[in-house]
Amino acid sequence: AENKVIRAKEIKLPDLKDNYYYSVSFEPINDSQNKFYKFRISTNDTEPGQAPTIWASTTQVYKKGAYYLNGIKQNATLMFKVGYTPENLVKVSYLNDQYIYENLEALPRAYLINQVKFIENPDEILLQMAEGGAYNTAYIEEPINSNSFSNNQTPKIIGVENFTDHGNKITMEVNVIDKQFLVLTDNYLEDWTAYIDGKETKVYRANYIFKGIVVPEGEHSITFKYEPEYLKISLVVSVLFYLIGIGCFIILSLQKRFRIKIR
Template sequence: KSFWDPFGSYSAENSIAGFAQNGWPRDERYVYPSVIGFLLFLAGIYFVIKRNYFSLIYFASFLLSLYFSAGDQLGAGMFQGIPPLSFFRIPFRMSFVANLSIAVLGAIVIDKFMAKDLGNYAKNRSKYILFGTLLLLSFFDLHYHAKKLYPEVDGNGWYEKPEVVSYLSENLQNGERVTEFPYFNASTPVYISDQKLWKDTQFHKNLRNLLPIFTNLLYDIPKNTGAANSGGLKIERFDDLETKIFFEGWQYDRSGKLTGVSDEFLFLNRLMGVRYILTNESFNSFVTVPAKKIEFENGQKSIHIIEFFDYFPRQFMAAHAEKASPKEILEHFKKVDFDPKNLIYVEEDIDWGAKGGYSASSEFVKYSDTEVVIKTKASGDGFLFLSDTYYPGWIVRVDGKEDTIYRANYAFRAVRVPEGEHEVVFKYEPESVELGLRITVGTLIAVLVMIAGMVWQDRKIRSKSIDSRFKK
C-alpha cells in the first residue's frame, strides 16, 4: 500500500483465498486527511476532551465512519441494513462524514491558536505565516496522494464509447433491456493470475464492453441489474431478483470456469424484458443465439453478445391473473412453470381476465423517468404487465380514470385493461412531493407576511418619529 491502511487486516497473499479475504479493492473507502491534517485532528481531540466535551461528537463520527467503511471486514455490514444507519451504506457518504469530522477538529485547533492575542496583528503575524504554510503543504500533500488513490486519466480516451454501445444503440429499438456477466467475475481471475495483463490499461478499457453500472451511466443502455451493486436505492424485492440474476444465475465448474446459466436466470431475464446478455464467457441455451463477438488484440477474452431469440418486451398483455404469496411466486420462477403472457401472479384476490380466447397487443407511446404512456388493444378483458419495479408513489390512469397498480410477478406492475383500445398512463406522483410543495408554498407565504409586517412596522415607527418632530 502506498497510503495509510487504517484496517491492517489485508492479506498479502496473491490467491483466491487472499482475494476472498480482502474483497474487491475499495479505494473509494479510504480517507486520507494529509499528514498535517491528521496531526491537527489528533491535537483537536486533545482540545475537545480538555475544553469542549460537546465536540466529542465529531471524534465519535470519525471513528464510526471508519468502522462503517470497513464493511463486513469488521462486522459493520450487519448494521448497515438498519435505518438510519443504512444511509451510510454508500462509501462516499462515509468518507464525507470522516472528512467533515477531521476538518472540524482541525479547525478547533487553529481557532484555539489564533484566538490568543486576537486583534494584535504583530503578535499574530507569525501564526498567520505558520498556518498559511501548513495549508499550502497540506494542499500539495493531498493533491499528490489523491492521484495515488484516483489516478488521472485521459477522459477522451478512457470514456470513448465502447463498441458494444454502438451495436446495442442500433438494435435496441423498443426499450428492451440488457444484462451482463459480473464485471468483477471477469476481472478477478486476471487480477490473480496475470498481473501483466491486469496492469495493461487497454484490458480495463476493453472490459467496459460489459457495461458495468458506473460506465453505463454515460451511455444509458437499459439494464435490469446494477441498482444494488451501485449502492443506490435499495428495493428489497428487486434486490432479491437481482441476486438471482447477477450472482446465482451464472453456473461454474470447480475451477471457476463458466459452464452455463440456470433456467431461472433465463426465465427472469426474459420476464424483465432483456434482449441481450453481455459476457466474456460464451454459453449455449435453448432460448439464446450468438449475436456478435468482440475480439481484442491484447489477448484477453472476447466479449460475446448473446440474444434471446424469443424475448419479451418490457410491457405486454396477459389474459389471466392468480393470487399467490411472494414465496409461491419465487417457487414458480424456480420451476419455470407458467407462461407470463398468459398468466401473471398477484398477491390479492382478483376477479378479472379473459373468459375465452384472447389476443392483444401493446406499445410504448412515451417512456420517461416519471411518466410511461402505453396504448393497448385486446379482444377481451386482461392485464397490462410492465416490467418496471413496483414502487410507492406511482399511480395509473386508464383512459384518464385512476385505477389500481397491482404488484405482479413478485416485484413488477400490472393494471386491469378492458376489451378494446385504451391508453394507460403510469405517472410518478408521490405524496412526499405534494407535501414538500405545500411546505414550500406555506413557508414562502409566511416569509412574505413577515417581510410585509416588518415593512409596515418600520413605516409606523418612521411615521411616529416624523409626527413627534412636527409636534416639537
C-alpha cells in the same frame, strides 16, 4: 490488479446438467471494498460447438439477509446457470472475443396478458416465474377487486403502442377488445401511481417484483408516474410558506399605508 487467481472452483463436465443452477461460495477477500475483480469461466476438453455456456443471469433474490432461489434459501454468494445454448437464442454478433445472442422469447418491457392468478405467497410466485410462468399468466399477491378474468381462454400476450419513458413518467397506448392485465417490468415501488385516461387506478405488485394494472376493454392512454410522498409534502410546505410570505407582505403594506394616512 496483478491478474492473479485468488479464488477458484472446478466443475467436472461429466457431472454437468443442462440448465442447472450451480452455487459457488468463496471465503471473503480481505480489504476488497471499492476494488474491482474479474469473474472468469473457462472450459477444456470440449468439442467445438458443444462447449457449455453461461446463458442466463442469476435468479438469486436477496431477502432478509440471505439469498433465495425458487423460494429456497441458498448457502451461496454466487449463483449462475450453465447449459448448452437454448433454441430460443440466436447468435447475432461477435465482439471482444465474445459471442452476443438475442433472446427471441424475451418479454417486452410492457405487455398485456389475459390471464391473472392470485397467489398470496411471494416465494410460490417466484417459483412459477422460474419455470416460465410469466409467458402464460400474470401473478399478483392480492385479489383483484374488479370482475374476475376469464382464465379459461388461451394465454395471449399483446404489446403496447407508443411506449415512452421520461424517467419519472412512463406513457403508452393500448387498444384491446376485452379486459387485460398490463405488466410493466419495472421494479414495484409504492410511490409509483398509474392513470388510465387521466383517472388513477390501482397498481398491483405483479410477477414478484414488477408493476401491473387492470386495463378495461377499449382504446386507452396509460401513464405511470413516480410521485414519492416526501415530494408531495415538500410541495405543500413550499406552497404554505409562499402563501404566508404573501400574507405578511400584504399586511405590512396595509400597515404602512395606514401610518401614512394618520400623519
